[in-house]
Structures are given as C-alpha cells and as structure tokens.
Amino acid sequence: MVRNSLGRSIPESFNGQRLTPYQDPFSYSPQGTHASRALRRFNPGQSKLLGSLREAIEAADLRDGMCIATHHHLRNGDALLGAVVRELDALGLRDITIASSSIHPVHAELIPYIQKGVISGFECGVNGQIGELASKGELNCPIVVRTHGGRARSIISGQVQVDAAFIAAPTCDCYGNMNGSQGPSACGSLGYAHTDALYAKKVIAVTDNLVPYPATPISIPQTLVDFVVPVESLGDPGKIVSTTTRITRDPVGLQIAKYAAQVIEASGLLQDGFSFQTGSGGISLAVADQVRRKMQQQKIKGSFGCGGITGYFVDMLEEGLFQTLFDVQCFDLNAVESIAKNAGHLEISADMYANPFNAGAVVNQLDCVILGATEVDVNFNVNVNTESNGLLLHNTGGHSDTAAGAKLSIITAPSIRGRLPIVRDELTTVTTPGETIDVIITERGIAVNDQHRELKNELLRRKLPVKEIQQLQEEIYSVTGRPRPLEFTDEVVALIEYRDGTIIDAVRKIKT
C-alpha cells in the first residue's frame, strides 16, 4: 500500500498490474505510443455477413482469457452484452474480461456468468447491482472504473487491449458502415464505440436494421469493421432513450440552480462564445434553463454545448444560443432526432470529447460544466462512485474529464440527501480531485475554491451566500450530526482510475 497525493491508500498492484498513484491533474505525461493492430486485406466480393453472434465469436477467434467490449449508447435498453455473454458461455469460454464503456443496471443479468467464471473482470465502471455485490465481497471479479476520456486513453495507449468489440449498430449495411440515428433501436451518437472500432483486434457490427449499401450518415466506416451480424433486436427501445428529460420541480433544486446561474454570470464567462455542459439530471437542466434565459435576454451567442446531449441543449442550438453541439451520447428522443438532421449537431468520439492524451479534447475548450456529487470534502474533492453506505453504485462518466478541462467547474448538490451531509470530513471514495473543482453550490450556500479568489470577491459583491466550505460543513452537521465513519476491510474490490491512468482511489469491501 502507498498513499497518493490526496492521502488515499492505493495498492501497489491490482489484478496483476502495477499501479501508479495519482499525483496531480495535469503533469503525468504518456511515455508510449499508440496501440496498433494487424493490417488486414479485404478483396472485392469478400462478404462480412455472418449468421449469428456465435459465428462472430468463432470468426473473431475468441479464446479463454480474452477481452471483449460493448458500448452503452443503448443505455439500460441494451440487450447485446447479455446476448454475447450467453454465447460465450454456450461455447464454453471462461475468464473473459469485459471492457465495455459502461455497465448499466440491466446488466445485472451478467451476475450468474461472473459466478460461473465466464466473466472474470471489468475494465470499466459498473452502475448498479454488480458494484453492490462487489462491494460486499460477493463477487470475485476485479473492477477498474474509468472516466469517459480515460477509457479512450486506456484503449489508445494499449493499456486495455480489446480482442473483440461488439458494436450495437442501430443502422448498418453489409459492409459495416453504421450510424445510430435510424432504425428501431435508434440512439443517436455512437460516440463511445469509435475508439474500439479503431483499436480492437476484431470489430463486429451487430444490427437490427440492415440497409442497402451504403448506410449513411456514416458514424463508423466500413474500413474498420470485420464482420456484420444481423440480429432480431438490439434491445428495448423504450429503455434506449428517454422520451423526455425534465427540469427539477423540487424547490431546493431550483434554489441551487438559481445560485449556479448567478455564479456563471458573475464569472464573466457568460458572453459571446460561451461553451457549456450539464448532465441530464433535474438540477442540471434547471441550471441550463436559467442560463438559457440569461443568454436570450442578453442576446449572447454561445459557442458549443457538449457531453451527453438533451433536448434542452437541442433547443438552445436551434435558438442560436449554441453554434455547435458536440455529442458523445444522446440522452433523449429530441437529441436523437436532432443529430439525424441538424448539421450543427456533431457526433464525436469519447477520445475527442475527453481523452487527456491526444492533441486536445473538447473538454479543454469548455467554459463551464455543471456536475453532481454524492459527497464532497473540505478540499473540494468529489465522490460520485460510491454512496455513503460504501457501495460502488455509479460510474464516473465525464465527471473528472470535464472538471479538469472546464474553466469553471461547478458542483451542484443538496446539502443533505437521505439525512446524510454532502460535505464530509473524509470521502468514501475520491473520484475527482478538488484542484479541478471551482465552486460547490448547495441550497445553504456557495463555497469557492481558493484558486478562484476573484470570483469569490465578485460573488460577495453580488451578495450571493458565499461561505467557507468548513462553515458550510458545520451548518450541515448541525442538522445531520457528524456521520460515523464507515468500516472497510483491506480487500480492494475496485480501482478508481483517474483520467490519466494513475490511481486516485481504491474501493474496499465493506465490513458487514
């Protein structure tokens, strides 16, 4: 065990790999080169069509101990990962690593296959029951949680080698050109799959909407795809995209959103060329709504919105408040419809979105991001992975990436959730380093990181409820009481990898 610069206890190795403890957000530089894969030759007349996932597994020559990937653009409606794993099991394959872009609650269906030894590890974060069981020590299955940018980096750098990427293709032709904007499983952007298409040893497009050549628009081109497998269905359309995403109606959330918009205005960033990201949560959307009104009133022409895209951002694009949307994932139907028809709504890869080890990701150009938290500490470090009960329930997503990239990264969160205080003496898990967080906003007040002294003074001048974070914590504790520390065993069940590949924290088995 060693302690990283945030004082978190990190094992020296995990799952056979030596680890580098996190040091700081920006100085760790890559030494190596881009990963490579074999050159291929496809002659005219050669078909890529296969009859089933089983044929694809065989054609890709998958063996025990190999690594596969799928992608979460079908979100909780995804049926592909489960179907692939069932076929792997049927073929008797064991010890497979899953390096998907994310695991959703629907994938609790994998649990029997973990117990059976078909799956022996996750090179990706897990939302839901798998993480819960891992935290309780009930699964023998190491997990490495990565940010969106960190996942792209891990593949591009060769840290994670995907033997076969199974890409859910809502529309695809016989030669592998694919997009996500049409078909019964339309999901919009395929942003998380691009990097796998470039680096996986074998690339398999799986589609429930095979169309005549060429399928256009082309998100991922034929030149990267080895096999095409038509299937009956990729998943449950009702769970692939939300029909709508809604602003919070909770007065606490609305108060937080109002403060957030006021902080953005005070920052001076809200002017022509403004760029912005929010999530799809109710408070985030409420902030977006406030910002939108201010932009309309002040006739501000923004530059771009990015990240997972909602109908809210689509409206802002159509109103001319943004010139461009950079879309790595569509969150709702409006976004899916927009990406199919609006030339200003661009699909981008997770690499372009957030990878720290390329020639510059979109997050580096971001003015302001609104982020959530399950816990923060007085050094502005943030936890989004574990709940305060110690269970690993959430992925990092683009949290650490956008926090590092944006000029102004704002955490919005209610001061108390489920009777638990948001500001803690010590975090259950550190996801995102405080050095990259500028402001924490609760309904009880606004804490500004010391590096933003000018902003703090401006907020005070505008009579916003600025508080020292310690003061905020004391006020919250006076309501909730000081929480009792959780107890953990020494057993590490998951790593939280920072976007640059260093280890910012380890998740341990809880004492039960």
Place this chain on the structure above:
Amino acid sequence: MVRNSLGRSIPESFNGQRLTPYQDPFSYSPQGTHASRALRRFNPGQSKLLGSLREAIEAADLRDGMCIATHHHLRNGDALLGAVVRELDALGLRDITIASSSIHPVHAELIPYIQKGVISGFECGVNGQIGELASKGELNCPIVVRTHGGRARSIISGQVQVDAAFIAAPTCDCYGNMNGSQGPSACGSLGYAHTDALYAKKVIAVTDNLVPYPATPISIPQTLVDFVVPVESLGDPGKIVSTTTRITRDPVGLQIAKYAAQVIEASGLLQDGFSFQTGSGGISLAVADQVRRKMQQQKIKGSFGCGGITGYFVDMLEEGLFQTLFDVQCFDLNAVESIAKNAGHLEISADMYANPFNAGAVVNQLDCVILGATEVDVNFNVNVNTESNGLLLHNTGGHSDTAAGAKLSIITAPSIRGRLPIVRDELTTVTTPGETIDVIITERGIAVNDQHRELKNELLRRKLPVKEIQQLQEEIYSVTGRPRPLEFTDEVVALIEYRDGTIIDAVRKIKT
C-alpha cells in the same frame, strides 16, 4: 534485376529499400501492424497557434533527412508546398523527402531545391516537369509513384513515415478543427490528408481562414493537430478548383462515350443500386452524361458515385440517380458547393476510398469505373504514367485501385493520339495490370478481356463492334505504322508501385 509476373524488369532495391516484385492483384497480404506514433498530452489553456511556417518547422523539430507531406486538394493552385520548402532551405535543412499525395505542375518551383539538395526524393508521383527532368536523368532524386490507395497503405503500414504533415486548411480554428468547404481557398474534400493527420509524427494545419472555435463541419479534428499556422494565402483560388468541367465535343470522344454507355447497359449492372466512377476528362463526362440519360429513362436509382467528384455527379445526386457521393476530392466549384450543403455528399479519406489493406475500401463496392490510358497492350495492361516518348509525366491516381475494385473497369481512349497508336506491343510503363481491366473501348471497336466471355457474347448479340484486341491493334498499326521501340538506359529514376506495395514497373532514364 528480376522480372515480375508481367515480365517487367525490376531492380532488387531502390534508394536503399529492398523491393517485392508484383505478382498478381489480390493475393499479396500484409504481415505487419498499423504504424504508431507517440501519445501526446495537451492540457487546457495550451495554445497551438504559431506565427509562421518557420516556427512550425522548428516546433516540429524537423532535421536533415526527414520526410514531409502536403496534399493536392489545392491542385495546381497550391502555394503551400513551395512555401514550406523555401523555409526548409532558409533554415539550412537538406536531404528532405517529399511524401505529398501528388505533385502538380505548379511545383516545378521545387526544381532548384532538388538541385540544391534540400529535396532528395519523392515518395509520391509527380505530374509535369519534375518527372520529365527525372526521365532525362537531370535530377538526382528517386521517385516512388503510388496509387491513391497505395499512398494511404504506405503511411498506415509504416512503409512511409511522415515526420511532419503540413495540411492546407481552407477553414480552421485555433485548436486545429478544419474543413475545406469554406474560405477563400475552399476546395471541398480534404480526403488525401486524413491519413497523414492520423499517422504523421507532427501535424501542422496551415490556414488562410482562421475562424472562431469550433470550425464546422469538421473534416479533420483537433485531436490530431499539433500546431495551427495562419498565413496570408494558401494559393491561387482560380487554380484550386475549375469553375466547370465539360463534356467532350470531339466526335471521336463522343463515339467512344456512346459505346461505353452501351457496354455498361449490356453488362447488366445498370439497375437499382448501380455505383459508378468516372474521371473529370471530357470523354469520362460524356460517358456520365449517357449513363445519366439511361438512368433517367429507365428510372434507375443508383447507389453511389465516388472518386474525384464533378458537378456532373452532383447533378446526378440531386436528381436522385445516386443516393450518396463518396468524395475524396472535389474537381469543380459545383462539387465544392455541394459537399458543403448536401448530407448525401460525403467526404472520405483516400484510405476509405481505395486502400487494399483495411477492412474494405469503397472501390471494392464499385460496379463500374471509366478510366483513361496513354497506352494499352494486348494483355489489357495499361500505362497512365509515362508518355510514349518515355517521359514520366503523370500520377497513377486511383487508376489501379478502381480497376481492381470495380466489377467492370472500362478503358476509354482514342485509338490514335498524336499519331501514336493506343494499343502497343510493349508498354512504355505498366501502371495497372490487365487482369483488372475488363473492356477497352476506342472509336474503332471494343475489346473485351477473356475473363468476361458472357459480356463479350452480349455485346456481339447487341451488334456492338467487338474486336479481338490483336485485331484492333493491327487496324490501328495499319494507319500509324508500328512504332519504333524507345531506348532507355539501365538507370532507374522512378518506381511504379502497385497498390499493395509490390513493384509493377520501373521507369528508366531515356537515351538521348
């Protein structure tokens, strides 16, 4: 010296590299892996803007003996390559290899720098005076001529390592997102530059139209670009794109075009889903015109047109005769305007267009291509590189790529040009193997390769003037006389590399 399978005499090595003689069009398979380059890290706030090409050369750490590339999307209007070479010279650099996508007549301005030792080789074909002087032995500067697909392959496979790619960007932002559809040097597709952006050790965007972030649409993204250099002008807009491309008015050409359209109809390929490529020459456009009328009359809905795109193909797209245009280069203003606005008009890389060593290029899906020739022989082999005076004057372009890919590859050429016969006993140079050529059409008759026996019978049934190629040759010789063989020295001045990297011919110094 060894003889390849076409009987051409190939040196065992050239410019220090061991050579593999050409064997056949489809069986040579790649052994290696994709080339790689160092991972990079760009943090927020880091600027890519530089003040001049000289600063870019220094920032890219270019040294004696290194390799640079530019791209011919600015065609004969390009001022960038000349400007870069002048700066290399001013900095005292010597022994630089040029691996551009093509050299145009405008680049005759490089000749003094070849003589001076700044430039010591071309890993690319050369159009115009440089090839002429090389053929005469007046330049000490080895040349390797490649197809469009072969150039992409050479970079992706690591055969050619570009130390710095200077990409002319008609529109670019400060972070390197670029496109060719806007700005004073608008040229449409940047298709030849994509591969360099992915593989060159340093990528420098040079622009005369720096716009606010983000420049959209994005042809080449920020993630691949190290530096951005604003300059006064990229070239002469009047020579970058033609204002128009025109159908031939020559009766011989029109007769050939009529035959070609009849052959296409007879082939059975002219039905829904038809895909097609022609060049921008007068006969090619006349064939396109004939095919267009037939498609209109028969209400055929084609699939795609590809290659260098003209206004003629744009009209066909807009009329619904094609669903898609795959555009690696825009030949005229109409094409430039179309690619900027029509979602069915897609920019593709030379890799996607024609590389034999990926998971399948667009040419593999092509039904019919119309190609030219300076000479053909009775085995249907074609020369497009040298003239019958022995001078290396032309690049291969996509000739061998499309011939290999298309189901029906048709050579159209007048039987006699400048008193010289098109069908020869022996070619001055072999560019494209006869095995990949299906039909040769002159105004005196149509020769069909033996592998297309059914087509030959169908043409006879339709009373088209089918002739054995030997018969055609005799008829032409009876007018022109049998040409005297040219005399060459043993000195190899250039290689003609087949698309797979094997050597299909060598160009020797002429005896003067």
